[in-house]
Amino acid sequence: MQSQHSNNYEDDQDDYGWPDEEDKEQVSYHHQFDNDEKRQLEKVQKLVELLGCSQDQGIAIMRFFKWNMDKLQNEWFSNERRLGIKMGIEFDNDLSKKFPLTMQSLAHNNQGYCMICYGQFSQKNKQDNMSCGHQFCQEDWRSYLSQKVNEGFQAVQSKCPQHLCNMVVPHSYFVKYLQKEDMKTYMKWFCKAYTDDNKNVRWCPYSGCDYCVEYQDYGESDVSCKCGNSFCFKCGSESHRPCDCKQTETWKNKNSAESENITWIMANTKQCPECRKPIEKNQGCNHMTCKMCSYEFCWLCQGKWSEHGQKTGGYYNCNKYEELKSKGDVKISKDETSRQAAKNELDRYMFYFERFNNHDKAEKHARSLRPVIKAKIQLLHEIKKYPPSELDFLDEAINEVIKCRQVLKYTYVYGYYLKNQKELNLFQFLQEDLEKNCDYLHELIEKPLDPYLDTNIVDRSTFYHFKGQLINYYQVTRKVRLSS
Amino acid sequence: MQARCLGRLKKEAEDIRNNFDGVLELDIKDESQMCWHVRFRGAEGSVYNGEVFTLQFKFSEDYPIESPEVIFVGIPPEHEHVYSNGYICLSTLYSDWTPALKVSAVTMSILSMLSSAVVKQKPANDAQAVVWMKNKSPKKVNWMFEDDKC
Known part of the structure; x- marks a missing residue:
């Protein structure tokens, strides 16, 4: 995030004509x-x-x-x-x-x-x-x-x-x-x-940023750096509201560590009954031949393939499993239950991870949009002579999108670890609200600004209409973000 | 060539010849005076009694701001902090070096390190350490100074 350093962020400290609202965000000494x-x-x-x-x-x-x-x-x-x-x-x-x-x-x-x-x-x-x-x-x-x-x-x-x-x-x-x-x-x-x-002083963790932030205890651990990024003062990594530091760390470890592979292996493979090597079955029939030891067995019941035949309901239709299961064979059903549980857990994890990842990508995308917006602001000022103070809303909006994406990202981590169903329902409602608004704001800010640059169009009302809309969404989103 | 380094080495040589006569024997190996050999005898009453050892000092232009490179040449003493390639594990030679130290002081502290030994013993990881210290200046080795006695 090198680019922000060259701008005069620090000079623009007067508010941008935005209504002052009670700000829960950390106003820290940078x-x-x-x-x-x-x-x-x-x-x-x-x-x-x-x-x-x-x-x-x-x-x-x-x-x-x-x-x-x-x-x-x-x-x-x-x-x-x-x-x-x-x-x-x-x-x-x-x-x-x-x-x-x-x-x-x-x-x-x-x-x-x-x-x-x-x-x-x-x-x-x-x-x-x-x-x-x-x-x-x-x-x-x-x-x-x-x-x-x-x-x-x-x-x-x-x-x-x-x-x-x-x-x-x-x-x-x-x-x-x-x-x-x-x-x-x-x-x-x-x-x-x-x-x-x-x-009480920490380096900003964002690459290329040489600023420090000095923390003053307002109860909030989120601090924003002069470079425009915010981070958690406690653990020093990017902002992870609404999750706490510990949850975030657990989640990160979960994502990077081999542990998920193990869950996957458990859900999608079985061990060869002979040599215990894990075997993956993608599709196809139940006749398995272990590549390691050439042992032939049935995927379903893990019995010897040669024992399969008419008595098991045909070679390719093993009812031995059902039979054993109905008889309550403890071993098989236990294996199967843990396999199923692992599979469900994996599905659940995948669900949250996919959404986490999605917002992470959107956040990165929004960050890359920041210099583009800056350039556009410059053009709008130079070509259409809008005073800079009237254009700052664009900058504010893109920053809001980044912040929202960051929060949304971690709502999925929070949701993943939230076990209380009642709380989860309320939480998901808030999450949905923020997601909806953030998506809309993101879409608005991504729209090409070129029509407003056309020198032939003297009427500025469309631009002000766009601005009004954007500000409106900015405020709503900000409010939702801060209340959640 | 730093005038400070030459001036100091000249005075140090005088110091050894005048004040350590019969204790330290100085042999200036290199003509440009940047490599010295200092011979001394194992102290009476110590396990090295009577044995003669030679320390080699190599000075850089930035001596004494920069520490000299000090190793045993010839047959090194069998000591827990001296490797068989002559390298010496002594913090004063590396991280604790200060420019106010001098050749005679370093030699005397090595002599005292030897004198306090009770048994002749090589470092525990001698063979292995000598292999990975190969072609590496002792000043570039990451020494772990575990104790100051032995």
Whole structure:
């Protein structure tokens, strides 16, 4: 879904002349990748004011608590020093006692020398040190941080270059020493760390979308991204209302896993009575010859074929089965019952899957229609001079169709797992309503808009009629979608 | 060629010759000084008492920002963390490398790793591991550092 990014979605934030209605949909805080830095630093700033620490320390503390202010306030004040060492903002003096050789070598043997290049510090290259006291030349800092940044996102957790030192390299050092490309890479990791650590921020799962969504708890787990797609914040996959995350996952597994094949095998095959290989019978007579072991048997009763004849009512008409069944042969009827049950279950599954799949395809189709509609809007504006605000309804409508298809898709999953007959009836009624309206809206929006582009036609009433109709259906559909 | 790397190696060589005389024997193999051999003797009282081992250090231009490639050459010690191809499983050489470490410090920590061994024992998966480490730099092997003692 690359295309939406180029549009000015964010600029069109005024409503499109649509009546305001109580919106159950999540109005979440969306923020762009680039804004992460600002957002992060704003939060850090609050902490800086609260604790009176530096920004570097604030970043380390926030990261340590995964941006969870409650946890921070509970734990920080009681354990400031111990935690400070743990998060690498306070030097662990025990280290120099434990490892006197590595830790103190600098102070004693190498005073005035950089521990990386072994060059002597001069006025020119001297470096202000972190509270651990380990000093390095500026050029060495740059190389060190550059290497860390290019190794991967863990760079934000880089430690002081001194062996075993517990101090974390402060954000400001990266900012100070890194140049151009390295700095860009670092900022990428810096923002990524925020999204990855913070439980209230998620990447949009749609391919090609680089936005994140920050969740604010309104009880709804559906969030819509700036790219126009919506997804479930809880599980991070596409919106799956009315199903819950667990149901959705079960359904997905069901679709992909081999389990359905097993059901199919159970419904359509029998095992060869001799070698136990599953055999499929598509059509034809009951005389089966196993390809694996050449055993001949009767499909119906699974008895030896040679035993069939007059006494079983003719070679090709086995009543042995009926006979056994009527006598209540436990084994055969049990096998048959489970086979039948599997077949019914498979039919049921196929019914729901087919419809699920149908809406899934329709949704994809609607998505591919989105750029087409965009182009049409542009043309209508350029050729017929409709103001853009009067054309936004087309965009809104196609988005509504996509959302409806998404919901409808999952209503079939919901229906599949819904066992209560009474609820099912009501549910199916609502489903039907939405389906009907969505289909109609989809059909309307798919109609060619070319007639409205004809410059010879001055009368705009047909277009406004079309618009009225579309808006009407849009509203109905939206209402139905949100109420179901 | 990085001036930092050459300058540092020069000083490190001095350091070994001046401060580790009789303990470490340095043999600069390559003329461009990028390959060193460091010989040392198994510590007294350890299971390697008296045995002589040689470590090979290969430095890149980005040394010491980038870690050197360190392996045993000749006959490697029989140790749980040393494979028979000379590769050493020690986190300091890979993920825990820091530019403030140096050849003498690395050698001394390998010597101390050997000294703390109670029995001579090859790694459990030695034969198999040597096969799949073939033609692979030890720095590219995914080491699992399970313990720091043995």
